[in-house]
Amino acid sequence: MAHLPTLTPITSSWMHELMDATGVLNQLLEKHGSPINIHQTDVMDENYESYHRVFEEAGLKHKIFFARKANKTRGVVQKAHSLGMGIDTASYQEYSQCLEMGIPGSDLIVTAAVKNRGLIEKAVRNGSLLVLDNEDECIQVQEIAKEEGKRANIAFRVSGFLIRETKLYSRFGFDIETLSTFVDDNFSESGRFDQLTYKGLHFHLNGYSIEERSIALSQCLALSKQLSQKGFQTEFIDIGGGILMNYLKYETEWDNFSLQLRRAISNKIDPITFDNQGFGLQVFGGALLGELKTYPFWNYLSKGDFLRKILAHKSSSGDTLAQQTKNLGIEIRMEPGRSMLDQVGLTAAKVAFRKKDSRGDWLVGLEMNMTQMLSGSADFMLDPFVIYQSDDEEEQSAEVYFTGAYCLERDVLLKRKITLKKLPQVGDLVIFVNTAGYMMHFFESSAHLFPLAKNLIWNRLTENGRIDSAHFQNDENL
Template sequence: MTASPASPSPTGPIQPDSSAAPSPATGAAGTLDLRSGCQGLPPLTARLEPWMRELLADPVACRDLLEEHGSPLNVHDFSALPRNAAELSDAAAEQGVDLRIFVARKANKTLGLMTAAQNAGLGLDMGSERELEQALELGVPAQDIVVTAAIKPAPLLRLALTSGAMLVLDNLDEAAAVDALLASPSSVPAPTRRPVALRLAPTPSEIVGPTRFGESARTWREWAESRDPVQDALRIDGIHFHLHGYDPLARAHALAEAIELVDALRALGHRPRFIDIGGGIPMSYLDDPEEWAAFWNAHEDRTGTADSSLTWRGEPLRQVYPYHQQVVRGQWLAEFLAAEMAPESTAADALRERGLELRCEPGRSMLDGCGLTLARVIQRTATSDGIPLIGLEMNRTQCRSTSDDFLVDPVLVRAGASASQSTSDPVDAFLVGAYCIEAELIQRRRLRFPGGVDRGDIVALPNTAGYLMHILESASHQIPLASNVVQADRGWRRDRIDAVSPLRPWADPAS
């Protein structure tokens, strides 16, 4: 999901100034500061997990990874996943609410993610038949799977029904397709009742926006009236909704409507036992709110020319993820649960009183700190009108979600032939990729390289595990998809997803 940035507090515009290039800084350990080689104009300093710092401080290790696996390379360490989930679980427990987390698999395609989620006691949210097949092949129990795919062809419905995974029904056509499959014993054998959740489209209001997902509460009530709560082949176990944006009060309004639907279904004899609020639980890529405000102040200043503007040829960014947010994960969930549902009653009260479990399907916020992308510098050039460019061995789909841009500063790892001392001059430049498109930009922001850039250096894009690596990746031009490695007991190993991905450039991983 994407959202327009909130209006930042005024801190005064920051003008790009090539005469004010920062000097390299020395860290506490006496080594060159990781961030000194590359800064945005103005900077947006990414948070780095300890494992990221350790890897990026070792140019030889980074170079060896690219030589073995190719460029770009997606590097994963899922050690932050249990910590991120605990923030939500702890916030729910403090208010006496039972919470079940299903990690959104669509946010990251590695099999390592599914293993890490299972090891952390988390469920998995599946968005396609292939995702569901892989989870079942890995031995993920059906009770740990929810299938929320926006479009569910018959093979996916059949697999969900036969496996016993929780199937979220999105609309009446989907419900009719399920009934048709269940009416054919050869299609879906065995007489056991199948668990489903009904996806609610909350009534649009000033707080709750319209959505393409689900049916109205009235539609589902009328549908449920014709279903036998005891003998029906489908067992209505819960209500689900999926909203755009990150407002906890919008979720609370939707929850109130979902609870009314639960009450109505129970009056009909059905026994829904959970409400699932979907994804959209926020995270923050940046620690410094002043940097975020300064960036938007500079962005709104249109006095720059093509060779000095903040963004590519001065084009504005219109739709971006809010890369800095004050209220994230646990605190966000606490605010949601504390929202007033009725006089002297909160969302948490309403759930507890009905014995309802709360469920959610976060992706990006669970993968915060779990991955980065490495790419090799191939060339240094310029446009015909003089805008400096740095060409990377990757393409723009390999670090992109539905936002206009990825708004954190890369880290430059000195790994070229002159790693100890750059042979190039300081430069303010844009990162470009491999596709034969005029605006083939890895990032649309101008970046400053105070010590220059050499061929063979490595650009690291921090914190890309959630959506940015995989959600839009393309193998156009017959360029292979990026490989994926995961931290293991004996170092980095190739993730097994690469053995089943198209156009893989190297041999199947050994494990």
């Protein structure tokens, strides 16, 4: 049996405490069904501090907003708010629920890609900032603000940054080259949008390039100077999210996986992925083409270090972006989602069956479906943990694919073939760690009338140190 590449995840002590409590996990799955998502929000303290420290070191005014779209639970929102964070909302439902939880409108921003009338009305009434993407949104916010007899606080989302003489495309935002003229025509001269109060600039870039974010911030600083000359003071620049985090213990494993994947899709070794998928790589005419389209699960620069690198970028004047921002008296805002949830959650599911397919591969079916752990990139690249309920079967390693409950050939939960110390039995548990950021909820669906997974919040503060199922609260009841 050839040795498959491993990808060992970074884990927290709470995850291992829980995985050692097999009886409690069985009780929780019996009560709530499979799969369940378990959150331990204390870890968010350090994730927040990793950013806060960088801003404090630089002496910058700042505000950090949690990107709620990364996870839908009330528990993580409550924790973020308790840390002094604002909340970035992307829908009417997200925004309304935050208000219901007692979070003031001044701590909420609205960045929704589509803002319906109900969302705009509520945001205007509660004094929340609306990040506007286009002229039609300006028109609608103006109309609603006039009806409500209020001024609306707004920022402009900006795109079209010039990176190495190439315009960086995004379907979101105003083109940075035309925004100044738009402000002239519609704010300075005509007063067409006289109910809108300009507060700042916002961008959110696809991908994870430090260089692109640095250049975007630099160009927004230049734009803020132009707007200042027209009488529009930029109070803040929001650099969005997409701040890298690191999932893996070992860089060597990530490098080895990349190498073995290339060998496999070039037919030099047996496949290491389902259907020999290349995750963006493919062989054409004997040549290996494309690029890996997964999240970069190994990163040596993550979270605060990533932010520090952006702020340390120097312009042609020799000043860093941090110095330029400070000199202009501008606040830096950001909206981390995934990285604020690093080490916060895991997903547990029951084994439903084992079988060999017509290729001779072991398929281990789980009581969950692919949308309950679906990445926005090509796949989720962490080795799971298996909790065996008994030691009856002889230990003989097995290579398996984990499959889900949807009636689709492509419902393969991890497209990588995984080596286990032995084949799981029906009723054993599979634990996918560090899934809180975007993996649990972003694409979750309920086809076949399958219920959505229950989300539990674990309070680890126990009197005797023992874990009890009573310490896990259904997030719906918070």
